[in-house]
Amino acid sequence: MGSFRKILINEYTHNKINLRNISVTTRQCREVDDRKEMYRSLPTMDEGTAGEKAADIDALINQKGDVFPDADTPNRLFKGVAFKELPVFNIRVTPNNTILCLTDAKGSPQLIRSCGSPQLIRSCGIEGFKNTKKGTNIAAQATAISVGIRALEKGVKTVRVRVRGLGPGRMSAIKGLQMSGLDIVSITDSTRVSWNPPRPRKARKL
Amino acid sequence: MRHPSFIARTILVQNNDVEAACRILNRILGREGILEQFRRTRFYEKPYQFRRRINFEKCKAIYNEDMDRRIQFILKKNRKEPFPGCT
Numbered sequence: 001m002g003s004f005r006k007i008l009i010n011e012y013t014h015n016k017i018n019l020r021n022i023s024v025t026t027r028q029c030r031e032v033d034d035r036k037e038m039y040r041s042l043p044t045m046d047e048g049t050a051g052e053k054a055a056d057i058d059a060l061i062n063q064k065g066d067v068f069p070d071a072d073t074p075n076r077l078f079k080g081v082a083f084k085e086l087p088v089f090n091i092r093v094t095p096n097n098t099i100l101c102l103t104d105a106k107g108s109p110q111l112i113r114s115c116g117s118p119q120l121i122r123s124c125g126i127e128g129f130k131n132t133k134k135g136t137n138i139a140a141q142a143t144a145i146s147v148g149i150r151a152l153e154k155g156v157k158t159v160r161v162r163v164r165g166l167g168p169g170r171m172s173a174i175k176g177l178q179m180s181g182l183d184i185v186s187i188t189d190s191t192r193v194s195w196n197p198p199r200p201r202k203a204r205k206l
Numbered sequence: 207m208r209h210p211s212f213i214a215r216t217i218l219v220q221n222n223d224v225e226a227a228c229r230i231l232n233r234i235l236g237r238e239g240i241l242e243q244f245r246r247t248r249f250y251e252k253p254y255q256f257r258r259r260i261n262f263e264k265c266k267a268i269y270n271e272d273m274d275r276r277i278q279f280i281l282k283k284n285r286k287e288p289f290p291g292c293t
Contacts, residue, residue, distance in 0.1 A: 051229030052236035061230055069216050084212070160212060166244065171228050178224045187227050188216040189235060193244045203249040 039206050046137060048093065048170020069186070078185050079158045086185060087156050091144075091163045091173050096132075098140040098169030099123040100147045100177075102156065120154070122147045124169070140169025141176035148180025158183045164190045 051057055061067075074084040085105050092099040102120040124139040127146060133139055151159070161174055161184050178184055209215075215235070217227045235241050251259070287293075 048228075049232045049236065049241060052232045052241060054229065054233060057229055057233040058237075061233065064220070067217050067220060067227065067230060069213050069218060073213065073218070162212075166241065171225070174224055174228060178222070183222070184219050184224055186212065186216050186218045187224070187231055188212055188214075189231055189240075190211070190215065191235075191240070191244055193240050194247065195243060197247045200247055200250045203252070 036206060045095065046168045047095075047166040048137075048168060048172070049166060050171060079183070081158060083160075083185065086158055086160050089151075089159045089161045089177060089182075089184075091161065091169075093140075093163060093165040093167035093170045093173065094135070095167045096135040097124055098134075098143060098167065098173050100144060100173060102147070102151050102154075102159070120147065120150060122150075135168055137168040137172035140167075140173040141179070143169075144173040144176025145180045148177045148182045152181055156182070158185055160184075160186045160188065162188045162190050164192065166191065 069083075074082065076083050078086060087105060088103050090101045090103060092101075100122050122143055124134040124136075124143050127139065127143040129136070129139040129142075159177070159182055161177065163170060163174065174184065174187060215231070217231045217234075219227045232241075
């Protein structure tokens, strides 16, 4: 809390006294003596969930019903291919890494026998980002662009995207795929959520 | 199948606008409490934390209910007495 002071300045101008009030607030110098306090003061991590709490999207959702798939969607044609036959880009997002894998409609990885890699699976770690740099949205975007270009070279143009997990790369990986020139038909979330999960690991001590 | 893949939790991209589709998806996941549950179950919630959370949620629900009722009362139109308590 900054202290609040008032300075009165007297101005003498030709036998007239003008009183002016000037309020001055001291700069908020935050003394971080507690580690928890410090973590709280840090900016929250980007989890790729933009718009999660935006209430203005609700009206948008109600307006256009055609963004949601229905019973006919699997057989709907996108660039001459049925929706259910389209190849799938699986994106696994964690706070520390982003992994992209291209599979066909059945879920088996598409085989690429070039460059010594058996399949089109790339992570930020493979792409050259090391340690904490792996878990950034820039790394995810760069990886997505390079993997998207490789997919285009293979002849895959129209894809579905399936995202799993929360992390900085969640949105930027999808954006990177689009920037590489791929045509994204749909975005699916397959984050594994259970309402009666087995006991998770113990909480981190901060 | 109760939740067929690529039907459940799926948004079709309109006009190549990926970001808008992402936002809609995130909004729906957030509204349904899926993201909240995911974040909560990443680490074990100790019984005292569970108790505290449940109590807090109860209090919040009661407060919200009452506040909604008040707001609806104030917003009500065509009242016989337009300014209650101001006679």
